[in-house]
Each structure stands twice: as structure tokens, then as C-alpha cells.
Amino acid sequence: MKSILTTGLAAIVLAAVTAGPVLAQGTLQKVKDRGQLVCGVNTGIAGFSAPDDKGNWSGLDVDLCRAVAAAIFKDPAKVKFVPLTAKERFTALQSGEIDVLSRNTTWTMSRDTSAGMNFAGINYYDGQGFMVNKALGVKSAKELSGASICVQTGTTTELNVADYFRQQGMTYKPVVIEKLPETLAAYNAGRCDVFTSDASQLYATRLTLGSPADHIVLPEVISKEPLGPAVRQGDAQWGNIVRWVLFALINAEEFAITQENVDKMKDSTNPEVKRLLGSEGDFGKGVGLDSDWAYQAIKAVGNYGESFERNVGQGSRLKISRGQNALWRDGGLQYAPPIR
Numbered sequence: 001m002k003s004i005l006t007t008g009l010a011a012i013v014l015a016a017v018t019a020g021p022v023l024a025q026g027t028l029q030k031v032k033d034r035g036q037l038v039c040g041v042n043t044g045i046a047g048f049s050a051p052d053d054k055g056n057w058s059g060l061d062v063d064l065c066r067a068v069a070a071a072i073f074k075d076p077a078k079v080k081f082v083p084l085t086a087k088e089r090f091t092a093l094q095s096g097e098i099d100v101l102s103r104n105t106t107w108t109m110s111r112d113t114s115a116g117m118n119f120a121g122i123n124y125y126d127g128q129g130f131m132v133n134k135a136l137g138v139k140s141a142k143e144l145s146g147a148s149i150c151v152q153t154g155t156t157t158e159l160n161v162a163d164y165f166r167q168q169g170m171t172y173k174p175v176v177i178e179k180l181p182e183t184l185a186a187y188n189a190g191r192c193d194v195f196t197s198d199a200s201q202l203y204a205t206r207l208t209l210g211s212p213a214d215h216i217v218l219p220e221v222i223s224k225e226p227l228g229p230a231v232r233q234g235d236a237q238w239g240n241i242v243r244w245v246l247f248a249l250i251n252a253e254e255f256a257i258t259q260e261n262v263d264k265m266k267d268s269t270n271p272e273v274k275r276l277l278g279s280e281g282d283f284g285k286g287v288g289l290d291s292d293w294a295y296q297a298i299k300a301v302g303n304y305g306e307s308f309e310r311n312v313g314q315g316s317r318l319k320i321s322r323g324q325n326a327l328w329r330d331g332g333l334q335y336a337p338p339i340r
């Protein structure tokens, strides 16, 4: 006769076994049950994430959220955007307030290990720069010794500027402020000589200054800032969903699949295109989604290049060139592993 102990043990083991996959699907299931994705974005940086006067968000980071929502729900509108300052963003992810952080966040080792996050990829290769008022007459960062520098709390920017000045044997006075509008107001009012941030953010914020043409971005790029989406540690499937949606958008550009031709491309004879769009094989299964997951993502926001041009490139006010963000075959760094 089976003892109560072994029966009980068997029940616990069974529960653990059945709980395994349920736990592994935690975030996806939570998102599905809620009926929308909750995406952490920045409070407003043109080109990356910014709301218009009707509260509609747009930007490169916003597109990634919409693409993930489309891959899950076949509807890019099923996403709620939570604006977060640099300081707030990690707590919001760790506490479960947001499902994914898609907010000009630099992938660093400490964030990817001890801060409880995992980065899913890089959607913008950036680097830190300096902006000054032309009236200062400064042409190079090497002339900035003794300057006062405005920087936002909780950013990689703070450490990089300290490293750079130390290495150059120069001094500076940090003016550290939490909120971006206040930081810019301080810079605009001359409370600091310099505003430092990732270069893309310098170009974006310059447009919001009273007279953008009065400010220049100095030529020095003092750091590597690989920006990308991050998820909480401990849910590999969820991380895979975000990672492969980004890869799908990058691969789509490589195969010339666009928002406009994606339906026609389903009939392509190229096996790689067929697999990506779900007309051959079922790659959605591996991430708990339907086989049309990538088709839906591309249909929603276009391929990576389209999203780039629309938000930060030639179709935008920023007019940033592809540079390091071009595809690998065009001399850039954007390279997505294959879907097979």
C-alpha cells in the first residue's frame, strides 16, 4: 500500500513538474490575461519615444513595443506605455510594473547581471557626446576643463563623464538633475556650460531648445552606448520573444520585406522569407506564439530600416544617418541571427 508520504511526495513532484512550464511562461501568460503589453519608455525623447498632443506615442523604442504586442495579439494597439525617468526605469521593471523596458537604455554588464535584468538585443548603437552653446567658442571636448556639466541621475552618462575627465586629467563640476525637462532648463538658463548624453539624445533634445542652431554637438564620442530592450531575469521565454521580434525586424530589412509588401512576400520562393513569415515551418512555437508572429510584427511597424528612417532617420526631424546602425552587409553593426 502506498504511504501517505509517497503519495504526498508524488503530488508535490507532479505539482512542481506542471508548475515548471507555467512558471516559464509567466510573463507571456500575464500579458495575455491582461490583454495588453505594458512597456516602459522614456518620458519624451523625439525619435525614441514621445507622445504627441493626443497622447499617441511614437519612436524607435515605441515601435519595438508595438511589434511585440502585434506578435502576441495580432494588434499593435494592445500596449500601454509607461513613461519613466532614467532613475525610475529599473525599479519599474524589477517590481513587475512593466513587462519590458524599451527606453534608450545602455546594455552594460552590471545591468545585465546584478541589476536583475537581461538585455534582449541592441536596437540602436550609440555613444556619449557633449553639447555646448556656440557662444562658448568651444570646438572640442578637450577644451572643457573646469566646465559645469548637466547630466541626468541614474544614467551611464554620469560615470562616463567622470571617467573621461579623469583620464584626460581635467576637472569639471557636475550638475546632476533627475528629470530631463529640468536638466534642459538648467542648460538653457546657463546653469551649466555643457549638456552631456548619448549623441542621439543630444540631437533630439537640441530640437526642443529655444534656438537649436545656437548649440553644437562636439566631435568627441567618449563611450559605447549599445541601447536595447531589457526584461526581468528568470523568464527565458519572455526574453526570447522580445529578442526574436527585434531580430525579425532586422532580418526583414535584410530580405527586403516591408510593411507594404509583407503580404505578397508570404508567397516568396525564398525559404528564409517563408520561415520568417510563417508560410513554412512553425517558428512561433518555440516562443509560445502563433506561426505568423513575425509577419504581424513587420506588418505593424515595418522592417528595422523603415522604423529607423521614420523615427530618427531621413523621414524624421532628427535626420540621423544609419552609420553603425546600418545592416552588417552595408558596413553597419546590425546583424540578426537566422530563423531556421
Ligand SMILES: N[C@@H](CCC(=O)N[C@@H](CS)C(=O)NCC(=O)O)C(=O)O
Binding pocket: 041, 042, 043, 044, 045, 084, 085, 086, 104, 105, 106, 152, 154, 155, 156, 157, 178, 179, 180, 197, 198, 201, 202, 205, 225, 227
Ligand atoms: N543610455 C544611457 C542614458 C539614458 C537616459 O536616460 N538619457 C536621458 C538623457 S537624454 C533620458 O533619456 N532622459 C529622458 C527621461 O528621463 O525620460 C543609460 O542607459 O543610462
